[in-house]
Amino acid sequence: MAKSVEEFRKEREALNEKILARDDINMKRFFALDSAVYRDGALDEKTKEMLGLVASLVLRCDDCIAYHTIRTREVGVADKEFDEVMSIGLIVGGSITIPHIRRATALWEETKA
Amino acid sequence: MAKSVEEFRKEREALNEKILARDDINMKRFFALDSAVYRDGALDEKTKEMLGLVASLVLRCDDCIAYHTIRTREVGVADKEFDEVMSIGLIVGGSITIPHIRRATALWEETKA
Amino acid sequence: MAKSVEEFRKEREALNEKILARDDINMKRFFALDSAVYRDGALDEKTKEMLGLVASLVLRCDDCIAYHTIRTREVGVADKEFDEVMSIGLIVGGSITIPHIRRATALWEETKA
Amino acid sequence: MAKSVEEFRKEREALNEKILARDDINMKRFFALDSAVYRDGALDEKTKEMLGLVASLVLRCDDCIAYHTIRTREVGVADKEFDEVMSIGLIVGGSITIPHIRRATALWEETKA
Amino acid sequence: MAKSVEEFRKEREALNEKILARDDINMKRFFALDSAVYRDGALDEKTKEMLGLVASLVLRCDDCIAYHTIRTREVGVADKEFDEVMSIGLIVGGSITIPHIRRATALWEETKA
Amino acid sequence: MAKSVEEFRKEREALNEKILARDDINMKRFFALDSAVYRDGALDEKTKEMLGLVASLVLRCDDCIAYHTIRTREVGVADKEFDEVMSIGLIVGGSITIPHIRRATALWEETKA
Numbered sequence: 001m002a003k004s005v006e007e008f009r010k011e012r013e014a015l016n017e018k019i020l021a022r023d024d025i026n027m028k029r030f031f032a033l034d035s036a037v038y039r040d041g042a043l044d045e046k047t048k049e050m051l052g053l054v055a056s057l058v059l060r061c062d063d064c065i066a067y068h069t070i071r072t073r074e075v076g077v078a079d080k081e082f083d084e085v086m087s088i089g090l091i092v093g094g095s096i097t098i099p100h101i102r103r104a105t106a107l108w109e110e111t112k113a
Numbered sequence: 114m115a116k117s118v119e120e121f122r123k124e125r126e127a128l129n130e131k132i133l134a135r136d137d138i139n140m141k142r143f144f145a146l147d148s149a150v151y152r153d154g155a156l157d158e159k160t161k162e163m164l165g166l167v168a169s170l171v172l173r174c175d176d177c178i179a180y181h182t183i184r185t186r187e188v189g190v191a192d193k194e195f196d197e198v199m200s201i202g203l204i205v206g207g208s209i210t211i212p213h214i215r216r217a218t219a220l221w222e223e224t225k226a
Numbered sequence: 227m228a229k230s231v232e233e234f235r236k237e238r239e240a241l242n243e244k245i246l247a248r249d250d251i252n253m254k255r256f257f258a259l260d261s262a263v264y265r266d267g268a269l270d271e272k273t274k275e276m277l278g279l280v281a282s283l284v285l286r287c288d289d290c291i292a293y294h295t296i297r298t299r300e301v302g303v304a305d306k307e308f309d310e311v312m313s314i315g316l317i318v319g320g321s322i323t324i325p326h327i328r329r330a331t332a333l334w335e336e337t338k339a
Numbered sequence: 340m341a342k343s344v345e346e347f348r349k350e351r352e353a354l355n356e357k358i359l360a361r362d363d364i365n366m367k368r369f370f371a372l373d374s375a376v377y378r379d380g381a382l383d384e385k386t387k388e389m390l391g392l393v394a395s396l397v398l399r400c401d402d403c404i405a406y407h408t409i410r411t412r413e414v415g416v417a418d419k420e421f422d423e424v425m426s427i428g429l430i431v432g433g434s435i436t437i438p439h440i441r442r443a444t445a446l447w448e449e450t451k452a
Numbered sequence: 453m454a455k456s457v458e459e460f461r462k463e464r465e466a467l468n469e470k471i472l473a474r475d476d477i478n479m480k481r482f483f484a485l486d487s488a489v490y491r492d493g494a495l496d497e498k499t500k501e502m503l504g505l506v507a508s509l510v511l512r513c514d515d516c517i518a519y520h521t522i523r524t525r526e527v528g529v530a531d532k533e534f535d536e537v538m539s540i541g542l543i544v545g546g547s548i549t550i551p552h553i554r555r556a557t558a559l560w561e562e563t564k565a
Numbered sequence: 566m567a568k569s570v571e572e573f574r575k576e577r578e579a580l581n582e583k584i585l586a587r588d589d590i591n592m593k594r595f596f597a598l599d600s601a602v603y604r605d606g607a608l609d610e611k612t613k614e615m616l617g618l619v620a621s622l623v624l625r626c627d628d629c630i631a632y633h634t635i636r637t638r639e640v641g642v643a644d645k646e647f648d649e650v651m652s653i654g655l656i657v658g659g660s661i662t663i664p665h666i667r668r669a670t671a672l673w674e675e676t677k678a
Contacts, residue, residue: 002499008287015667022670024648026376028657033372034660037204037365042164042193047160051167055205056661058168058320060513061625063664064205080155083476089162090479091150092168092177094284096508099515102467105474117595128328135331137309139318139489146485147321149480169322171659173400174286176325196363203366208373208660209395212402215354218361248444250422252602253429259598262436263591265542273499274540280503281510281544282435287399289438290544297453306494314500318507318516319490325426376656381645386612387653390619394657397546397620403657419607420609427613430602431620433510433546512626535589542592547599548621551628554580557587 005111008066038071048077050085055087057097057104065104073111081107118224121179151184159188163198170202170210170217178217186224195221231337234292272301276311283315283323284332287297291330299337308334343379344450347405377410389424394423396428396436396443412450421447457563460518466560490523498527502537509541509549509556517556534560573631581633603636611640615650622654622662623670630669638676647673 020028038048050073056064072082086101133141151161162185169177185195199214246254266272275298282290298308312327350417359367377387393433395403425440472480490500501524508516524534538553583594603613614636621629637647651666 002149012667015671019666019670022644022648024136024645024652026372026652027648029368029372029375029655030652030655030660034204034366034663036368037197038202041197043197044162047163048197050156050160050164051198052205054168055167055202056170059171059205059661061664064661077189078155079474080476081472083479084150084154084156084161087150087476087478087482088164088167090320090482091147092165092320092322093170094316094318094323095482096318096511096516096656097320097514098408098486099513101471102464105471106467109470121401123393125328128332131335132327132331135305135309137306137313139313139485140309141482142485142488143313143316143321145439146478146481147324149481172322174322174325177322183606192362196366198362200363200365203369203659205660207655207657207662208369209398209403209657211373212400214358215351218358219354222357238441241445244448245444246402248418248422250419252426252598253422255484255594255598255601256429256434259591259594260437260543262594263536263539267503267536268530269536275504276499276534277506277537277540278493278544281506281541282512285435285544287368287435287438290435294359304494309495310489310495311503312491312501312504313489315507316513317486318504342614373656376649376652381643382649382650384617386615387495387649389612390615390650390653391657393616393620396621398657410663419609423602423606423608423613424616426602427616428620429546430599431547431617431624433542434544435570436546531587532589535587539589539591539595542595547595548624548626548629550599551626553584554577556647557584558580561583 005070005107009070012063012067023030046072046077049075050077050081054085054089054092055094057100058093059084060097060100062100062103065100066107069104069107070111118183122185124147125176125180159185159190163190167198167202167205170198170199170213171206173210173213175213175216178213179220181222182217183224186221201218206218231296231333234296238289238293247329270299272303276303276307280311280315280318283312283326284319286319286326287321288326288329291326292333295330295333296337299334344409344429347409351402351406385411385416388414388421389416389420393424393428393431394441396425397425397432399432399436399439401439401442404439405446408446412447453465457522457559461522464515465517480536498524498529500534501527502529506537506541506544509552510545512545512549512552514555518559521556521559522563525560531563570672573635577628577632579623595615604655611633613640614640615642615646619650619657621660622665623660625662625665627665628666630665631672634669634672635676638673 020031038045038052041088049068053068056068090097090101150187151165152160166181166185169181195218203210203214231240245258245317264271264278279298282294316323316327359370377384377391388407392407392411395407429436429440472483488502490497501520505520505524508520542549542553585596601618603610614633618633618637621633655662655666
């Protein structure tokens with residue numbers, strides 16, 4: 001996996017640890033919940049990651065999009081499936097999602113290797 | 114199916130016709146595209162409707178949520194699956210999505226019959 | 227002009243007066259500024275009202291859209307011009323703007339008389 | 340306290356119960372967390388309710404604004420303090436917050452009795 | 453025209469090509485539509501670019517703002533007209549638009565040459 | 566105070582001056598109002614800065630968050646108080662606020678010295 005993906009992960013984890021080290025109980029509970037909702041349930045992890053990706057895309061949260069782009073790759077989302085998630089996000093959220101689709105697509109292709 | 118669902122549909126269609134009757138070519142193209150992205154493709158219609166639902170939820174568009182709630186019911190989304198879509202939307206979009214989850218849940222239960 | 231337009235105006239003014247009666251200096255200054263930016267300047271009032279309308283549409287503020295729809299009618303925006311403002315808002319803001327375009331179009335046609 | 344405030348509360352609680360009855364564990368955890376963050380801590384309840392109110396205002400969530408408006412009244416926020424919360428929300432979030440400030444102000448005055 | 457403007461254009465085009473090369477039909481249709489709405493019609497290109505600019509500003513999409521800032525310069529928007537578009541966006545969208553106005557203004561002045 | 570904080574301030578001020586030098590009267594009035602709402606009033610400056618911070622967080626405006634993070638430090642907000650502002654913003658605004666909380670927390674700790 002590409003260098004920049006590793007860097008993204010490391011910075012993300014370092015800062016998450018900084019937040020959790022502050023020991024705010026509600027913050028910690030939210031982080032636990034944020035992991036829990038994406039686990040296999042009635043819907044499988046693959047579907048849930050695509051849900052997380054499209055939600056992040058229409059809300060235009062680049063770090064969230066990057067995270068879920070990497071995760072959708074890991075859980076086996078196919079190329080055409082990724083494109084269709086992007087298309088739905090684009091139609092729902094409009095042309096303001098395009099800069100985020102640009103970056104997500106570049107990252108998606110980078111994680112192919 | 115409940116009365117209010119039928120009313121929602123009728124009002125929605127009447128107003129859509131009013132828009133399309135104005136004969137703006139770009140508006141019409143967008144409407145066509147908006148139907149096209151939810152059709153079976155690499156992802157099936159059921160997955161796509163759930164993607165449309167979670168995107169509508171985090172963007173807090175009540176009419177869009179209502180439309181996709183009815184559609185997810187029609188294409189066979191199960192109760193627990195609906196709940197998990199709501200949960201992901203809630204975690205991604207925060208407590209401001211709760212009023213929309215309230216209305217979506219009421220509508221979901223109403224469409225059960 | 228239709229009844230509902232008159233009602234919208236009256237309710238809006240009654241509530242604005244309630245806000246201003248509270249006599250918060252910053253609130254009052256903002257209201258003055260909010261009127262000032264739409265006055266004729268380098269750009270004429272007609273262009274400015276269309277700018278206010280498209281901004282309100284993509285931010286999906288129904289009361290703001292209604293206000294600027296009525297105002298664009300008053301300052302002489304033509305039918306095709308109104309449609310093009312809607313189309314740009316739709317492309318920029320995506321399908322979540324459609325419920326607002328439905329209501330704006332109904333109001334636009336209602337103000338025709 | 341006025342009738343409409345009571346109605347708002349009842350409808351809100353009825354629908355919350357409907358959601359919780361579905362027994363989705365993550366949904367329930369979020370609801371618990373949503374109560375927890377507003378309890379007295381390093382910041383007192385009054386400050387926290389004002390934080391919840393301004394956050395709801397700039398995100399333009401009417402039900403959330405109504406809830407926190409009622410709560411700020413209950414925990415002893417004064418008239419001028421309420422106005423200053425509204426003013427900060429207005430400056431941060433712009434004129435699109437005005438329709439929400441209108442409704443919040445009407446509700447604030449209604450809860451005075 | 454300044455170096456950074458050229459760089460912005462090149463990166464934008466390179467990534468757009470990457471997206472279009474994926475050959476998703478709905479994505480391509482949206483891109484075509486996104487060009488079409490800004491062409492001369494009932495409203496001229498200059499007015500349409502200003503509409504695109506204010507919509508991008510209130511939605512706080514930096515790449516979109518940069519694109520329309522460059523385009524408004526190209527189609528002959530005057531200095532005072534640009535300022536008035538910014539002012540309307542600021543009043544509608546609030547102080548959170550200011551960081552974007554800062555960057556748009558810097559780019560506007562850079563494209564003067 | 567750390568280097569990056571100083572750089573942030575300088576760049577912010579340089580660009581603000583560029584905007585104000587354009588001499589748009591409405592822009593100037595808004596800037597004056599934007600300073601006025603945070604001054605001691607019925608609510609003290611400390612409470613107002615926390616209100617500005619949580620509003621900026623849920624609207625995910627990084628420059629605004631950075632500004633109010635620095636300001637809350639200056640006016641004497643304590644560590645646990647800062648954490649509680651972040652927690653409320655997180656619950657109201659959801660997981661999309663986390664990338665901003667990461668950067669705000671890093672800056673908060675940097676301004677400790």
